Amino acid sequence: MYDYFQEIHSENFSKNFFWGVAMAAAQNEGAHNIYGKGLSIWDEYATKRGKIKHGHKHFVSSDFYHRYKNDLLLAKALGFNTFRFSFSWPRIMPEGTGKINREGLLFYHRVIDECLSLGLAPFITLYHWDLPATLEKEGGWTSHLMLRWFSRYVTVCAEEFGAKVKNWIILNEPFGFTSLGYLLARHAPGKRGLGNFFPAVHNAALCQAEGGRIIRKLVDNAYIGTSFSCSQIIPFSDRPEDVLAAARVDILFNRLFIEPTFGDGYPRDDFIFLEKLEIHNRAWKYRERLKFDFDFVGLQNYFPVVVKYNPIIPMLKASQVKAIKRNAPFTDMGWEISPSSFFNIIMQFWNYDKVKEIIITENGAFFKDRIVNGELKDDGRVAYFKQYLNALLQAKKQGANIKGYFVWTLTDNFEWSEGYQARFGLIHVDFETQLRTIKNSGYWFRDFLTPRT
Ligand code: GCO
Numbered sequence: 001m002y003d004y005f006q007e008i009h010s011e012n013f014s015k016n017f018f019w020g021v022a023m024a025a026a027q028n029e030g031a032h033n034i035y036g037k038g039l040s041i042w043d044e045y046a047t048k049r050g051k052i053k054h055g056h057k058h059f060v061s062s063d064f065y066h067r068y069k070n071d072l073l074l075a076k077a078l079g080f081n082t083f084r085f086s087f088s089w090p091r092i093m094p095e096g097t098g099k100i101n102r103e104g105l106l107f108y109h110r111v112i113d114e115c116l117s118l119g120l121a122p123f124i125t126l127y128h129w130d131l132p133a134t135l136e137k138e139g140g141w142t143s144h145l146m147l148r149w150f151s152r153y154v155t156v157c158a159e160e161f162g163a164k165v166k167n168w169i170i171l172n173e174p175f176g177f178t179s180l181g182y183l184l185a186r187h188a189p190g191k192r193g194l195g196n197f198f199p200a201v202h203n204a205a206l207c208q209a210e211g212g213r214i215i216r217k218l219v220d221n222a223y224i225g226t227s228f229s230c231s232q233i234i235p236f237s238d239r240p241e242d243v244l245a246a247a248r249v250d251i252l253f254n255r256l257f258i259e260p261t262f263g264d265g266y267p268r269d270d271f272i273f274l275e276k277l278e279i280h281n282r283a284w285k286y287r288e289r290l291k292f293d294f295d296f297v298g299l300q301n302y303f304p305v306v307v308k309y310n311p312i313i314p315m316l317k318a319s320q321v322k323a324i325k326r327n328a329p330f331t332d333m334g335w336e337i338s339p340s341s342f343f344n345i346i347m348q349f350w351n352y353d354k355v356k357e358i359i360i361t362e363n364g365a366f367f368k369d370r371i372v373n374g375e376l377k378d379d380g381r382v383a384y385f386k387q388y389l390n391a392l393l394q395a396k397k398q399g400a401n402i403k404g405y406f407v408w409t410l411t412d413n414f415e416w417s418e419g420y421q422a423r424f425g426l427i428h429v430d431f432e433t434q435l436r437t438i439k440n441s442g443y444w445f446r447d448f449l450t451p452r453t
Pocket of ligand 1: 362
């Protein structure tokens, strides 16, 4: 086998390491309008024409709500010891605030209990993009009331589940949902413009810190993190304008949400965007409230981004040079495959003095699976994981204190505006019949994670 396989097992790496699979409520649960659940912004967005490829909707998805026992058993059978999933806020509080849906709480109790009985450590994501639709009507993430609504929701979750669950992730990819949902109108709720983006960023950054404080106060021995999307940003050439363009993109993609947690506010480099953000949000008043000492930082990496100077793009003055244009390898999502950039971005985050521990809370790939003699062949995905895990081990060897690695994702699911055709699972789902079939990548993980005797 591979040398790193030996190394991982010989170092006792596996025993004290969270090997997980990750998923999210809106992408997996289904049961979108039953058992007392309120609608989310995605439930509304998916009904609008032309928003999601092929008109797909996530209303049933992989039906995790009814099939969680089976899916958790599969996660266990593949050798994982950790399960990351998110709470649906509108399942717990159908109107976002006020009334609590007991049935929703009971569902999550069942999932958590099943994890614990199987020996899967539960990691809860408090917010994975499915804001209650009623709150969006009041402005959603652009509203200064978000801090109050979110605090109440986090308090309910901590009080209800804190005795059982120790591992908490406050937000999933704040840059992702604020930029796609409130700047570019490519995700729910479909808003655009800086007038929406600036307050959404600030409210998300405040909720990120406040959520941490609430869990710290209410949950004994909590292990608290938050998850950032990240990508190594590589200048297309060493011309100064390309290097500066890359630095600006790096601020937005990688630095905007982590640096305020250190207590010194938003990054304050020479970049007009940051000045405007600061002024719009009167951010200097909030440095203390944006700060929180996270136990771990969750990193979610899929690809690097190569950028060059482009004067016609407002403010950023940069654009991406895609993998296909540079003859670099890429997945069926068009995302560049670059294990060295995975190593580099881990080290970039590790180089912050204040980062104590890192968990890779998502990594994975979409490749079109082929069925050959009844076997689900996904060689591309297997090769991807081998290379990325090798890079992870290199980062660990260089001193990065990495405590876990979670695959995105266990079963095929609803990939936001891409619908169901972008399949990231280790397990294939036939969305007509709900039949699960383990892909070769799933078997590969099982062999990788199950120490040989
Ligand atoms: C994300 C996501 C997942 C995606 C995955 C693949 O945070 O973007 O958490 O929901 O499905 O990244 O694109």
